């Protein structure tokens with residue numbers, strides 16, 4: 001019997017709830033569409049804007065670019081956007097963990113470069129199979145994260161300083177592996193497929209159906225269990241609206257991506273959802289599950305919100321911090337693999353220039369706080385989309401890299417101001 | 428009714444010393460807490476009250492001395508060790524996470540797990556029952572972020588966090604310091620109810636009226652030393668103030684024990700569920716079935 005474990009089991013000051021006692025404030029209450037809209041307005045007023053700024057920004061940017069440069073919404077460019085934003089989105093997902101902990105990892109960009117270089121060397125120079133090279137790259141990322149996490153959590157070096165040191169050192173490591181002015185090209189079909197191949201149209205629809213059904217079941221199951229416990233819950237109409245929205249947006253995207261984009265389809269057919277899209281969705285679902293539904297995820301938020309409270313609650317805050325850095329660098333490795341796949345080569349500047357700033361920018365633009373304790377994996381995806389759209393759209397308009405950087409920097413500054421002003425420290 | 432001095436304390440510290448670097452904060456401190464009683468821990472700012480509590484909680488290791496629980500020596504090196512014994516602390520700085528909601532804070536570090544995901548509905552249900560029984564009626568949702576709560580609400584959440592588990596000793600570090608009149612009265616009433624339910628309650632307070640109103644005994648710290656351990660019933664407002672400010676009291680008696688101040692302090696039997704008496708009579712019968720092993 002579990003109930004004999006005294007301390008592991010909470011002892012409710014209860015039994016039956018006395019009929020006269022105040023009921024749980026919202027017990028059994030249902031939140032319909034109206035209630036949702038109202039509570040959302042309250043949240044936004046309270047400074048918690050959630051995904052709103054990123055989604056609005058995304059829509060505005062898309063409309064502006066579509067008007068100024070119609071080729072922006074061409075089939076080919078739409079598919080390009082996904083593969084362009086993929087690497088920084090994946091790196092940003094890892095950075096969300098570190099940012100949630102109230103830390104920063106400035107070395108994530110070059111960590112991705114080192115891991116990509118390790119993979120490319122094993123593939124091309126040592127003739128290893130793709131999965132050996134890929135595992136080696138991920139392991140390299142994990143080791144980098146372990147060292148950084150240990151330095152921050154155990155030795156107590158501020159993450160800004162130690163990851164700045166790693167930024168420089170890892171940049172050197174990429175140079176050492178590849179050689180100045182060198183370039184390792186990748187010819188392995190599997191690795192190249194990651195960022196360059198598309199799903200067969202039927203498979204795209206099948207995965208889409210699985211995603212919608214999965215989302216719907218999770219949402220419905222939540223209502224059912226909460227109702228069984230007599231707790232407040234959303235209505236089925238709200239869930240139906242959410243599922244419909246997902247089905248509509250996702251369905252339109254799949255349809256569009258499944259159209260023939262090849263100029264000459266008789267020679268080469270180019271259609272289907274890019275392979276990288278389901279990969280990003282899978283990472284989004286997995287890490288969201290980890291953050292919202294596991295003890296580890298809960299403890300990440302607790303350490304970022306109030307490390308002392310977490311420590312007093314018996315949480316091993318050193319372990320949480322180390323694992324956070326390991327996740328960040330391993331995700332950086334994954335981003336590096338995707339970037340290498342897209343470029344089909346690794347050069348000494350892999351993971352350099354704007355990689356890190358774009359990734360941090362993606363997380364922050366999406367709504368993850370730089371002050372710790374607030375953020376979601378979805379932020380990385382939304383922010384990554386914003387950055388990819390800016391980068392792509394400005395490129396189409398023929399602006400120079402200089403102007404692109406200024407604009408992206410300004411957007412990041414704007415997002416950081418929203419973060420600071422919206423009182424994310426008050427959550 | 429058994430005189431409490433005939434009983435052994437549930438928690439006792441003997442000859443405890445604690446230094447931070449060169450600064451010795453606690454000198455040869457003796458401290459005891461008894462089930463069913465409120466022990467007030469008083470002393471001026473910097474006397475070492477919070478430090479003593481953090482030693483009890485396992486946050487600071489003690490340099491030397493003995494930590495006894497239920498009469499036996501124990502080793503407490505971490506907050507986990509303390510809560511495994513049933514010692515819970517409500518800290519002066521509340522130790523809540525502002526970015527988490529009420530349910531998440533109450534279960535922090537001890538989340539209930541379901542098969543694949545955290546058992547959120549189960550935790551929320553327990554939160555609802557606990558807060559209802561603590562007469563918390565002012566929160567609009569248990570999924571409210573703690574950052575949005577008032578001082579009194581936060582204090583209640585912090586206390587609820589301590590009594591949600593099968594605790595035997597609850598230590599409250601200045602629970603009423605930031606509260607208004609009505610909320611202070613509520614918290615003090617809660618303190619009495621916890622003691623009546625058989626918990627050993629330790630109350631740190633600078634407010635002598637609070638101390639005299641709810642405590643059964645007073646332990647006064649002066650510059651890290653125990654100036655006196657006295658029965659509240661045998662002492663006066665001015666004597667306590669004297670102990671706090673000068674470390675001694677001309678008229679202080681450590682004399683023969685009198686009977687407990689509060690006639691209604693029940694002697695808890697070892698097997699009784701400790702929190703059952705907090706409840707209205709109707710509810711306590713139900714909870715006694717799920718408290719302790721048979």
Ligand SMILES: Nc1ncnc2c1ncn2[C@@H]1O[C@H](COP(=O)(O)OP(=O)(O)OP(=O)(O)O)[C@@H](O)[C@H]1O
Nearest residue numbers: 447450452470471472473474475476477478479519
């Ligand atoms: N972590 C620490 N490092 C060094 N000195 C400390 C530390 N914690 C407490 N002290 C010192 O120990 C002494 C006692 O502090 P403590 O917080 O226990 O006092 P207190 O009785 O709780 O005071 P108050 O009534 O103001 O809460 C103070 O002089 C304080 O500066």
Ligand SMILES: [Mg+2]
Nearest residue numbers: 476477478519
């Ligand atoms: Mg104190």
